Amino acid sequence: MDEVHRAGMPGVFGEVRDSGWTWRGASGVADLRTGRPVTPGMRQRVGSVTKTFTAAAVMQQVERGRIRLDGPIGDYLPELVPGERGRKITVRMLLNHTSGLPDYLLYAFPSLQGFPSLPDMSADSLDDNRFREFRPEELIGMGLAAPAAGEPGDPTGVYSNTNYLLLGQLLERVTGRTAEEYITREVIRRAGLRHTAFPTGPRIEGPHPRMYEAFFGLLDPPRDYSVYSTSWTGTGAALVSTMEDLNRFYARLLDGTIVSRASLAQMQRTIPVRALDGTMVQYGLGLHRVDVPGCGTFWGHDGTVWGAGTLSLTRADGRRQMSFAVNLTRWNTLDASGRPRPHPLDGALAELHRQAMCGAGAAPVPAASVGPARGSLP
Template identity: 35%
Template sequence: MPLRSARLRRGAATAAVVAALTAPLAAPPAGAAPSVAPVAGSPSPSPAASGVRTVAPGVARRLDAAVREVMRAAHVPGVTVGVWTPGRSAYLRSFGVADKSTGRPMTPDLYMRIGSETKTFTVTALLQLVDRGRVRLDDPVGRYVDGVPDGDRITLRELAGMRSGLFNYSEDDAFFRALTADPRRAFTPRELLGYAFRHPALFPPGREFSYSNTNLILLGLVVEKESGQPLGDYIERHVLRPAGLKDTLFPRGAGFPRPHAQGYTDQTADGRVAETADWNPSWGWAAGAMISTLRDLRVWAPTVATGRFPDGRPMIAPATQRQRLVTPSAAFPGAGYGLGIFDVRGWIGHNGSLPGYESLTVYLPSARTTLVVLLNTDIARAGQEPSTLFGEAITRIVSPGHVFTLPAQPAAR
């Protein structure tokens, strides 16, 4: 969820991943070696030592080179990339530095801000309330939240599917000035809505797709009203714990567990690059405030894509999950957006961007393959998000017939 624009970043691939990745154990690449960690998260010193099968040596070398090239071209300080197909193959590498001032290396165990991936958790909470009969997707949001323009016409489904027509508060100039004047200040959900509601609707509800963080702030308020719990508490109890996501959290303020990477952004008042680890993510709230780790996101990718917890229990009802995965066109070729989730040529999931951090977490059901990318900058290059550049480079190798591509989007405040 970029600060200055509503750019939506997504990716694509198919079952060709399996064929590209399945192979005997790979040797570490020659040259300046990236950090390598066991896929299972054990203390073993390498995937080979832990007995985890990895990609073929040639594929690993190509992936290493592609990731390094994107880092060089986009000036990315540090990135971690994971690609897994259970029982077949795995690729897990960290490159570069987590902190430029100290030279501390990027490693797979770091906590990272995940931006708009938060939307998958907020909408999951909403859909659980649908299953409990507390809300209905076609209810108007005005039934739950007062003061919403066209609130008697905009449905919860349209909010979750980015088709409400409501202005994106993070594109408001006054909001931008307020945040950049004091990035450590706290915003309330109602303050965020105030920035959005001073603008006219972009179009009548349901007519078009327009990615707007305002939609998720409203859904977060609906979850709180109908569950009787703070949004973070509901997500912790009903989503994170059952999914076994022990290192994922909805922060209360600017707190950031350690170890974490330092973030770097140019979304500042003067356009200079700033460090962002201590910025308050409250401005993203239900749309983008959450924190996670590579290990947890590896679990979350198939969980949200299938609607089932890792132990097989339904996270949301199968019929509700089917509705979630109805993904009408999202204004990009081959891309569709459902209920807080996207589908691009088979890859299901979401990406995220918060000042200083970007992420991509997607799952390919046909191949049971997961891709996670975590990096510590959101500085765009030629209008393109760094996470998109990594996604494209990786999928050109592992799924050349279905490459993760999205058009560059102009930044607009």
């Protein structure tokens, strides 16, 4: 962790568990201006790690017979996904990103149009939207109005936050309460999490780091976005949590506490999915699979929002876990073709992940296989 800090990360903190013992640590600062140190128990915006919570909530409703996993979304939300699209896209396709619905992100933040083409990029709309309150229906409408990312049911998925906002609306429709309320009661509390919640405003309650966004070098020095409305992410990426809570959550999910073993088996059926930065991941229903030679298969998710990056992975046998947070994102500058240039942080984080997952002496872990991709958007 000290090497990650020396490589340019303001602060990094995390927790590793292995067969009954727990290690927590932190390195660097939570605030560049004051030098306030980062500590292991700080709260963090965990970005798309939220998707596993939302998927687990949907699977609970599948178990209760209120949602059909292979039922058309148009049967539940005909006003949001009408016509042929609503008949072709199933709940499963939303969960594993094979719906063909594009991400709304480039339309909610229009100056991001053209990503990752450097000449078209600007960070202006990050500030413009700092306190904007988006409605889920508004964002979903942006996604549905954009050119399709593929055909429903394609064998290779395309990652899209639009899918998980629709799943939030589905939960609201079948449970009679907001998705955030349902997930809090039936997932967060069932897992025994004490420091995990959906924010109710732009500020984070409790100890947390400043969150610095570099946006591929366009923000120099990086800008603090720790105060930011997460209405643009909702049930796709809005949760705040701690690294201890994330390890507890994934342990309880994989041991059958949150969903049944049959539901978990469905969640672990993976397909190749193209992430927003173009990399390929093995994705199930709200779960990402990482295979590490000589170390095992891990399950979990990564996530970024402006200025905050998080990774949480648990080995398939549940005995080894790691969750880490960083408070600087999109640190790589881009070359003329829009591709991220190498940065010392890439290798330092890969080594941290290797030791956290596998211990000393294990084979190297490819940087792109386990963490928030260097050039990724949320």
